[in-house]
Amino acid sequence: MGNPTLLTISGSLRKGSYNRMLLREAVAAFGPATIDEGDLNLPLYDGDLEAEKGVPDAVETLANKVKTADAIVISSPEYNKGISGVLKNAFDWISRVDGMPFKGRPTVVMSANAGRTGGETGQFMVMSCLVPLQARVLHGPMLCVASAGDEFDDEGRLNNEQYRKVLAGKMEALRAETG
Numbered sequence: 001m002g003n004p005t006l007l008t009i010s011g012s013l014r015k016g017s018y019n020r021m022l023l024r025e026a027v028a029a030f031g032p033a034t035i036d037e038g039d040l041n042l043p044l045y046d047g048d049l050e051a052e053k054g055v056p057d058a059v060e061t062l063a064n065k066v067k068t069a070d071a072i073v074i075s076s077p078e079y080n081k082g083i084s085g086v087l088k089n090a091f092d093w094i095s096r097v098d099g100m101p102f103k104g105r106p107t108v109v110m111s112a113n114a115g116r117t118g119g120e121t122g123q124f125m126v127m128s129c130l131v132p133l134q135a136r137v138l139h140g141p142m143l144c145v146a147s148a149g150d151e152f153d154d155e156g157r158l159n160n161e162q163y164r165k166v167l168a169g170k171m172e173a174l175r176a177e178t179g
Contacts, residue, residue, distance in 0.1 A: 011076020
């Protein structure tokens with residue numbers, strides 16, 4: 001098998017987000033792969049919109065990326081003790097696409113947050129949302145980068161050795177799922 005396709009999904013739309021930085025670190029730790037990025041700039045889920053116009057093209061594109069990925073990494077902030085709105089919206093839309101795109105896909109969930117828990121509650125909610133989508137979530141030590149503003153250097157590299165070790169282990173386990 002050639003290089004696996006690794007899909008990264010950030011629960012933050014902000015270009016300079018800590019979760020995007022964490023995903024870049026995950027890609028580096030994963031090793032050789034074809035990298036694809038999920039775009040969560042989607043309309044809000046609306047059953048009337050779906051009934052009138054069907055599933056939007058942007059959702060179909062995202063669902064196809066999920067369906068064809070060999071492995072998925074999701075990194076999302078926690079907003080007000082919960083999942084980010086854009087990520088929940090994406091899950092809601094993807095659940096409307098035929099074929100269960102997430103079904104059986106090896107998936108790692110992690111978070112980076114400015115707060116002291118690193119997004120732990122939000123991360124649990126992301127994993128809960130993946131249950132009905134039937135993703136194969138890899139469990140193990142959670143990676144919750146707390147006080148994220150202090151944990152990345154000026155180049156956006158994760159500078160905490162403990163976090164880097166947990167990330168390396170998660171990416172090694174995810175890569176093993178693609179073999």
